Amino acid sequence: MHVPATLPLSVLMQPSDAVPLRPTVINAPFAEPSRVNATVPAPSQLPTVDPSPKPLELILQDGRHTWFHGNHPKSQHRRLHHKHTTKISIPSMTAAVTLPASSTAGPENLRFARRAQTVSSNPNQGAYQSWILAGFSNPTSALAPTTRSQPVSLCPGNNGTVFRSSSGITYQTICGINYGDDIRPFLMVASFDACIQKCDAYNYDNHAVRCVAALFIPSRSSGEDDCYLKSSIAHPSIGTSTVEGAIRYSIAQSAQVPVSATSSSLLSLLSSTSSVSSRSSSSRSQTLSTTPPAASTTVSPPGVTYGKGSSVIAPKVASSKLHGPSENRPTSQYIQYTTAQGITLSRSLLRAGVNGDLSTGYDISPQTGALEVNIYTENLLAPLRNTPRLSRDGGRGGYLNGQHLFMFCDTGTYSTANSASNGDFLDFVSSSVAVDVGMNALSGRPIYLQDGIGGWSDNVGRQRGFAPLTQGEQAYNIEMQGQGQRYALWIESSLVPLDAETGIIYAPIVYDNVNMETREAVFTYTGNTLLRVTAGGRGGPVARRPIRKLFEQGEPEWGVAGAYRSWGPSGIGGTDGSVYLFGGVSGGMLMARVAADSIEDRDAYEYWTGSSWTTIMPSTTSKAFFIEGPIMDIDIFFSPRHMTFIAVYLTKYADSTFYYRYLRAPNAIIPGYAPGGDKNSDYAENLLKYDWSEEQVLYKAQTGLGGSFIYSGGVHTRYFGSNDIVNGGSRMLLSWTAPTGQTPASAVTEYQIVTAEVNLV
Numbered sequence: 001m002h003v004p005a006t007l008p009l010s011v012l013m014q015p016s017d018a019v020p021l022r023p024t025v026i027n028a029p030f031a032e033p034s035r036v037n038a039t040v041p042a043p044s045q046l047p048t049v050d051p052s053p054k055p056l057e058l059i060l061q062d063g064r065h066t067w068f069h070g071n072h073p074k075s076q077h078r079r080l081h082h083k084h085t086t087k088i089s090i091p092s093m094t095a096a097v098t099l100p101a102s103s104t105a106g107p108e109n110l111r112f113a114r115r116a117q118t119v120s121s122n123p124n125q126g127a128y129q130s131w132i133l134a135g136f137s138n139p140t141s142a143l144a145p146t147t148r149s150q151p152v153s154l155c156p157g158n159n160g161t162v163f164r165s166s167s168g169i170t171y172q173t174i175c176g177i178n179y180g181d182d183i184r185p186f187l188m189v190a191s192f193d194a195c196i197q198k199c200d201a202y203n204y205d206n207h208a209v210r211c212v213a214a215l216f217i218p219s220r221s222s223g224e225d226d227c228y229l230k231s232s233i234a235h236p237s238i239g240t241s242t243v244e245g246a247i248r249y250s251i252a253q254s255a256q257v258p259v260s261a262t263s264s265s266l267l268s269l270l271s272s273t274s275s276v277s278s279r280s281s282s283s284r285s286q287t288l289s290t291t292p293p294a295a296s297t298t299v300s301p302p303g304v305t306y307g308k309g310s311s312v313i314a315p316k317v318a319s320s321k322l323h324g325p326s327e328n329r330p331t332s333q334y335i336q337y338t339t340a341q342g343i344t345l346s347r348s349l350l351r352a353g354v355n356g357d358l359s360t361g362y363d364i365s366p367q368t369g370a371l372e373v374n375i376y377t378e379n380l381l382a383p384l385r386n387t388p389r390l391s392r393d394g395g396r397g398g399y400l401n402g403q404h405l406f407m408f409c410d411t412g413t414y415s416t417a418n419s420a421s422n423g424d425f426l427d428f429v430s431s432s433v434a435v436d437v438g439m440n441a442l443s444g445r446p447i448y449l450q451d452g453i454g455g456w457s458d459n460v461g462r463q464r465g466f467a468p469l470t471q472g473e474q475a476y477n478i479e480m481q482g483q484g485q486r487y488a489l490w491i492e493s494s495l496v497p498l499d500a501e502t503g504i505i506y507a508p509i510v511y512d513n514v515n516m517e518t519r520e521a522v523f524t525y526t527g528n529t530l531l532r533v534t535a536g537g538r539g540g541p542v543a544r545r546p547i548r549k550l551f552e553q554g555e556p557e558w559g560v561a562g563a564y565r566s567w568g569p570s571g572i573g574g575t576d577g578s579v580y581l582f583g584g585v586s587g588g589m590l591m592a593r594v595a596a597d598s599i600e601d602r603d604a605y606e607y608w609t610g611s612s613w614t615t616i617m618p619s620t621t622s623k624a625f626f627i628e629g630p631i632m633d634i635d636i637f638f639s640p641r642h643m644t645f646i647a648v649y650l651t652k653y654a655d656s657t658f659y660y661r662y663l664r665a666p667n668a669i670i671p672g673y674a675p676g677g678d679k680n681s682d683y684a685e686n687l688l689k690y691d692w693s694e695e696q697v698l699y700k701a702q703t704g705l706g707g708s709f710i711y712s713g714g715v716h717t718r719y720f721g722s723n724d725i726v727n728g729g730s731r732m733l734l735s736w737t738a739p740t741g742q743t744p745a746s747a748v749t750e751y752q753i754v755t756a757e758v759n760l761v
Contacts (some may be wrong), residue, residue: 198211317483493714556592579596645687
């Protein structure tokens with residue numbers, strides 16, 4: 001029987017470095033529906049990846065997998081009352097396991113006992129003005145899900161022609177030429193025009209021209225990456241596949257770019273083979289010519305609109321609209337790759353109680369963390385045998401590389417359920433991730449969430465988890481399953497953008513200890529780690545854990561509640577500037593900061609004393625708050641429309657209410673990268689200089705179906721394009737978790753992820 005090739009973890013969890021033109025793939029067919037395990041060495045023993053990979057030797061093992069964890073509902077004020085247990089059969093397993101059958105949540109002050117009419121606004125009207133950021137119109141259609149259309153021949157007939165994209169950007173068509181400076185990850189789109197839209201969207205998101213060319217490969221079959229964005233055209237080469245490309249016209253003219261390729265040379269710009277033509281189809285409607293088109297009056301407005309005047313504009317709630325609970329739509333494929341059995345811990349380590357060495361003394365487990373779909377793994381894709389159903393707890397998110405991410409804490413998967421029968425338990429992990437598909441919230445409808453291909457561990461629907469665990473943490477969880485102890489990495493904050501392609505999360509490492517007789521749970525914060533998140537790839541978002549632990553137990557929970565990315569003079573998406581971390585302690589939030597290029601260096605962090613910065617970390621009893629109050633979940637963002645910072649949060653009072661405050665600066669706050677801003681100062685320092693307004697109600701959410709209060713509330717910024725609150729608009733997307741009162745195995749599941757829109761004018 002044929003089996004998939006074994007690949008080192010470094011290959012599976014990193015984007016491919018290969019030239020993106022019909023990549024060489026591993027010729028290793030796989031069998032279905034049989035599940036085959038391929039042994040992988042420990043991370044410290046992983047071989048160097050050969051640029052021309054060859055199938056590695058296989059060591060086969062038993063194809064059964066077991067996993068157990070009691071599914072405890074989490075709420076900020078949670079108390080567990082498991083009255084009985086139920087034996088649930090698990091597909092492809094040798095025996096049944098005992099699981100809690102139901103639970104109810106009640107108030108309890110445990111820090112980590114968590115989870116217990118739209119107004120259309122035109123930012124160019126009234127008291128608001130657009131500051132010119134040429135070339136950054138909002139290509140919202142580039143964010144829509146893609147379905148491959150029938151290829152329409154563009155090359156070579158239209159080689160060298162000039163056209164305007166749907167976002168109003170002038171491009172010149174280029175045929176048969178590849179450029180080597182890739183912007184990752186590679187993309188899968190429906191058409192040539194959709195690829196151009198991705199380039200426009202990338203520049204819009206970064207407020208800078210970082211994508212200068214887009215190459216589309218129409219010959220790719222369905223399911224393969226076919227769109228490649230380029231940051232430079234300095235290294236041209238003849239394409240090995242049919243390449244339909246486009247270069248920003250100003251770049252092409254200044255660089256004298258060749259527009260066609262032959263086997264012997266690259267011809268000069270606008271050679272005799274260039275032609276003037278027009279094209280039209282469902283996806284191509286622009287008229288092409290050899291001269292740039294005249295300015296269009298229909299180009300959408302610039303991406304960022306700032307308020308008019310020199311004073312802060314006090315935000316006010318104009319309207320709100322409930323969308324309802326989201327719907328899960330899992331992918332239908334997975335990467336047919338499994339690792340060997342993990343390490344075995346000595347009996348002395350298998351005891352109740354926190355052991356920090358399990359987090360710091362072991363390599364990252366190859367059994368955990370989402371995998372990449374790249375040229376090394378695309379031949380290992382296989383269909384899921386069943387469509388799993390998910391019960392997710394928590395849920396914060398953010399925007400990254402053209403996708404809107406929703407990141408969750410404890411997540412269970414189950415087989416299909418209906419009103420008459422619950423599903424069978426499959427798997428349980430401490431984190432998962434999904435992306436919004438369809439952008440339904442733009443039209444006021446419930447969102448659809450889709451898990452990535454790289455998140456599944458087998459064809460039944462068990463998961464790898466989003467945040468990677470160490471081998472020590474994973475081995476402990478497996479050995480202690482059913483006894484009530486485990487280590488978890490939870491996503492407690494919104495995604496913090498680090499640069500144009502990466503986001504970060506300061507994830508708490510939580511020790512969960514459940515008394516199996518009383519069902520009482522105690523959650524202990526043991527410190528936190530740093531996750532680097534990438535998105536946009538075909539396999540779904542990926543989180544990497546570059547350091548095992550950053551901050552320790554007993555220190556303020558730096559970054560766990562969130563952080564603010566202060567962009568430097570290079571602007572949004574740049575690599576300069578700082579990250580400001582919120583440190584949750586009793587009574588309010590402390591502040592720390594670090595240069596954006598030093599986030600992994602603990603010694604590089606500074607801490608606010610109330611009057612100055614110091615390298616000496618304050619204790620958890622410090623009162624040097626930059627914002628006070630019983631804050632539970634918080635997001636702080638800069639609003640160009642109001643020219644100040646806004647804080648949105650839930651409190652620990654369990655009242656299912658979002659509150660907001662704005663920073664009462666005496667003058668309008670303008671970032672250094674914006675026109676009129678001071679490039680020599682950090683605009684985020686204003687958070688420490690001025691007072692916040694009085695607390696006001698932003699949105700009153702409905703309680704869950706079971707009557708319990710909501711939690712894990714947050715703002716998903718940049719959802720509404722140029723009309724979003726962080727781009728100078730008024731619209732913001734809120735999400736939260738609402739307990740249903742049902743068991744996780746039910747058709748309703750234990751939790752619902754609900755969204756709503758608020759307009760803040």
